[in-house]
Structure formats: C-alpha cells, structure tokens
C-alpha cells in the first residue's frame with residue numbers, strides 16, 4: 001500500500017463510475033420506481049421499489065460473500081450465517097478499529113436527491129428493474145470509491161505518523177482535513193474524470209475523430225454530461241472521500 005497504488009485504484013474506479021453513469025443515463029427518470037410501494041390491499045410500504053430491489057440484491061450478494069472483502073460495504077446490514085463462495089483468506093491493510101468507517105448514508109441521499117435528477121431525463125418507459133439495477137451499479141462503485149478513503153488515510157497516516165498522531169489526539173478535525181488535502185491532486189482528478197466522460201461518452205464512428213473537449217457549451221452531445229461528472233467529483237465524491245479519511249483517522253488510535 002502506497003500513495004501511488006491507492007491513487008491508481010481511485011483512477012481505475014473513475015472508468016467504472018463514468019460507465020455506470022452512462023448506463024443509468026440511458027433510461028428516463030422512471031419516477032414510480034422511487035415512490036413508496038403500494039401493496040394490493042391498499043397498504044403503503046415506507047420503501048420504494050428501488051430500495052426493495054437494492055436490499056434483495058445486496059442480500060444475495062452478501063450470501064455470495066461480496067462483503068467478505070472490506071473494500072465493499074453494503075447499504076443495508078445483513079446477518080448472513082455462511083457464504084456460498086469458495087473461502088478466501090482476506091487480509092486487510094486497514095486498522096481494525098477504524099475499518100467500520102463509511103459514509104453510505106450520505107452517498108445514498110446524494111445519489112437519489114442530487115445526482116439522479118441531473119443524470120436522467122424526464123419520462124417513464126416502465127423499465128424499472130433495469131433502471132434500478134443501474135442505480136445499484138452506480139451506488140456500489142461510488143461507495144467503493146468514496147469509502148476507499150480509509151485506505152488513503154491509512155497510507156497518509158503511516159507516511160507521517162508523528163504529525164497525524166498529535167492531531168488525532170487533539171481531535172483536531174480541521175487540521176487533519178488540511179493536512180490530508182492535496183488541492184493539486186484534486187484538480188488533476190476532476191479534470192481527468194471530465195475528460196473521461198467526454199471520451200467514453202461520445203458516439204464513436206469508424207472514420208471520425210475522437211473528441212477530447214466539449215465543443216458545444218451544453219455538453220448534450222455526450223451520453224452523460226461531462227460537466228455533471230465534474231460536479232459529481234467536485235461537490236460530492238472528493239469531499240465525501242475526505243470526510244471518510246478524517247473519520248478513519250479519528251479512530252486510528254482507538
């Protein structure tokens with residue numbers, strides 16, 4: 001584990017994030033999938049079809065051992081007595097008492113309340129299962145990327161143990177945030193992910209050129225608007241990753 005290898009991991013996750021956003025953007029908003037579910041007898045569930053689909057899908061994946069890997073954190077907790085998967089002895093570089101740190105609740109509300117309306121056009125084509133399956137893909141990769149902040153924080157802690165230790169003991173969140181922040185790196189990440197949205201999200205023809213920048217101001221030629229991807233990273237992905245880093249560090253000496 002080094003700063004280079006954790007940054008490589010985050011860079012590779014960008015590809016998956018952009019592609020999963022492109023997949024979700026194929027479908028209209030499909031609003032009924034997010035409304036409370038009505039049962040046949042007139043009762044109303046507190047959950048939406050999307051939530052039920054995600055719970056059931058995660059339960060299957062939990063049984064299949066997905067969350068044996070500490071890189072993966074489910075949105076809902078499952079008590080699964082055994083897994084169907086071949087056993088594998090996962091080791092973790094994380095500090096055990098801080099491993100639990102995650103911001104899945106914030107990711108969940110950001111995704112449904114802020115990002116989805118920017119991603120999906122208005123309309124309803126009835127493809128609810130395919131639509132919420134693509135929501136699940138987005139949520140899983142966003143969760144993995146953002147909660148990977150635990151690994152980033154571990155590397156940074158090991159790289160400057162003395163300074164971090166005194167700030168952790170003083171519970172100085174602001175100073176920790178300042179110390180772990182690299183504005184230059186954030187700028188590289190945001191510009192790169194916007195470029196990936198431009199390159200991955202254009203219609204490829206056998207003879208035409210590949211665009212590397214937005215020519216029209218609206219970005220509507222692309223399968224997902226590159227400025228929405230930039231905004232996703234600028235406003236949510238990077239700030240939430242740093243929040244994970246700070247929370248992890250605050251438990252690093254427990």
Ligand SMILES: C=C(O[C@@H]1C=C(C(=O)O)C=C[C@H]1O)C(=O)O
Nearest residue numbers: 152180181182185186189238241
């Ligand atoms: C993840 C890191 O920590 C912080 C968060 C970043 C991000 O989420 O992309 C980028 C730079 C840092 O401010 C890092 O240093 O790579």
